[in-house]
Amino acid sequence: MSRDTGFVLRGGALHAEGVALGRIAQAVGTPTYVYSTGALRAAARRFREALAPIPRKSLAFAVKANPSLAVLSVLRGEGFGADIVSGGELTAALAAGMAAEDIVYSGVGKTPEELAQALRAGVGHVNLEGEREGDALAATAVRMGVEATAMLRINPDVDAGTHAKITTGTSDSKFGVAFADAIGIFDRLARRPGLTLHGVAVHIGSQIMDLKPLETAYRRIGELVAALRARGHVITHVDLGGGLGVDYHDGPDGDVAAYGEMVARVTHDWDVTLMFEPGRYIAAHAGVLLTRVLWVKPGEECPFVVIDAGMNDLARPALYDAWHEFAAVAPNGATMRAHVVGPVCESSDRFAKGRLIDRVREGDLAVLRDAGAYGASMASCYNSRALAAEVMVEGDRFAVIAPRIDAAAIRPQSMPDWLEARRLGHAA
Numbered sequence: 001m002s003r004d005t006g007f008v009l010r011g012g013a014l015h016a017e018g019v020a021l022g023r024i025a026q027a028v029g030t031p032t033y034v035y036s037t038g039a040l041r042a043a044a045r046r047f048r049e050a051l052a053p054i055p056r057k058s059l060a061f062a063v064k065a066n067p068s069l070a071v072l073s074v075l076r077g078e079g080f081g082a083d084i085v086s087g088g089e090l091t092a093a094l095a096a097g098m099a100a101e102d103i104v105y106s107g108v109g110k111t112p113e114e115l116a117q118a119l120r121a122g123v124g125h126v127n128l129e130g131e132r133e134g135d136a137l138a139a140t141a142v143r144m145g146v147e148a149t150a151m152l153r154i155n156p157d158v159d160a161g162t163h164a165k166i167t168t169g170t171s172d173s174k175f176g177v178a179f180a181d182a183i184g185i186f187d188r189l190a191r192r193p194g195l196t197l198h199g200v201a202v203h204i205g206s207q208i209m210d211l212k213p214l215e216t217a218y219r220r221i222g223e224l225v226a227a228l229r230a231r232g233h234v235i236t237h238v239d240l241g242g243g244l245g246v247d248y249h250d251g252p253d254g255d256v257a258a259y260g261e262m263v264a265r266v267t268h269d270w271d272v273t274l275m276f277e278p279g280r281y282i283a284a285h286a287g288v289l290l291t292r293v294l295w296v297k298p299g300e301e302c303p304f305v306v307i308d309a310g311m312n313d314l315a316r317p318a319l320y321d322a323w324h325e326f327a328a329v330a331p332n333g334a335t336m337r338a339h340v341v342g343p344v345c346e347s348s349d350r351f352a353k354g355r356l357i358d359r360v361r362e363g364d365l366a367v368l369r370d371a372g373a374y375g376a377s378m379a380s381c382y383n384s385r386a387l388a389a390e391v392m393v394e395g396d397r398f399a400v401i402a403p404r405i406d407a408a409a410i411r412p413q414s415m416p417d418w419l420e421a422r423r424l425g426h427a428a
């Protein structure tokens with residue numbers, strides 16, 4: 001069974017492990033993200049177990065999927081490091097107790113300050129996304145009197161077969177360096193003082209269910225490693241990225257066991273430490289967005305269920321037409337066809353269109369399922385809405401791991417002095 005049981009119906013009420021979601025709503029309010037520690041751990045272990053045939057490996061959780069310190073800390077306990085894409089995520093990973101050498105720093109737009117921050121922290125692997133970035137990292141390392149350890153991210157020109165907005169490995173994508181340019185760039189960067197280039201990296205996209213494109217990309221990387229070694233380069237690491245998808249309905253997730261077998265088969269003679277950067281696969285099922293029904297109002301074809309969570313809290317449906325299952329916290333067996341929408345003043349603020357859902361009434365609690373990855377991490381204060389609270393559950397206890405924060409507190413405002421003066425002048 002690929003799905004675990006972090007969220008279960010017990011006595012007619014949906015629980016996160018041993019805690020009734022109604023209890024959390026009462027204590028913390030809504031909308032609130034609720035994470036199951038057990039579900040996180042189970043997914044982390046499934047992933048690791050699937051890679052059992054691979055002798056030398058390191059696992060790094062993609063922090064952008066869920067940067068909560070409590071989540072990172074649980075995953076650190078499961079032996080995961082961190083894949084980060086900003087200085088802010090570096091700070092989060094270190095605060096969660098990740099060792100700097102277990103951190104991989106990806107991202108196409110690292111600033112000079114962020115490169116220096118990474119070197120100061122002693123980040124284990126900086127994944128370079130372009131030659132100029134490599135030049136800058138080397139120069140910064142020399143200036144600081146340290147040696148940067150880095151890998152070159154390759155764009156293998158493989159279509160991951162996923163949503164266009166989460167495809168990252170085709171030739172028109174901004175990520176990595178073109179396969180055809182990789183050897184030349186590697187040759188030049190490897191000669192740079194201050195830079196130890198110890199491997200190559202690839203990440204072709206997210207929510208990938210078909211392993212074929214991943215296999216194609218990995219085979220290309222294998223050829224590149226052989227070509228680089230033939231030129232005298234010492235390659236000790238290959239980062240295979242993340243991207244394995246999950247099922248957002250009731251079906252099976254991306255086949256992690258088949259993934260492990262495929263990787264073992266393709267890489268058996270590479271003689272490197274393989275690195276993996278799963279995000280969604282680890283966290284998606286481990287979270288729900290707990291929400292309350294505000295209004296049920298008539299619509300032309302079916303009613304609108306207006307909930308207190310919006311696209312600012314969970315952006316994936318508006319961004320990618322993503323599907324999140326909507327379920328009542330206390331289902332009574334009846335169903336209704338409805339549009340499920342949020343309060344934000346945008347037509348794209350819609351979670352379900354004419355969908356058959358549990359019958360709900362005003363005031364009822366409900367959840368949007370599988371919101372543990374790319375949920376809270378993508379939230380904004382659009383419409384001057386608060387950032388949702390986040391709660392972690394373990395067994396029969398729960399804790400607020402991030403409080404609800406008003407927009408005004410997140411973005412303190414100040415008045416230009418001329419406006420202030422005019423107001424004062426007016427009053428005088």
Ligand SMILES: *Cc1c(COP(=O)(O)O)cnc(C)c1O
Pocket residue numbers: 062064065083106107203205206207241242243244277278279280281
């Ligand atoms: C986003 C990202 C990941 C994680 O992707 P998932 O689909 O969540 O597994 C891994 N590596 C890099 C470089 C990324 O940008």
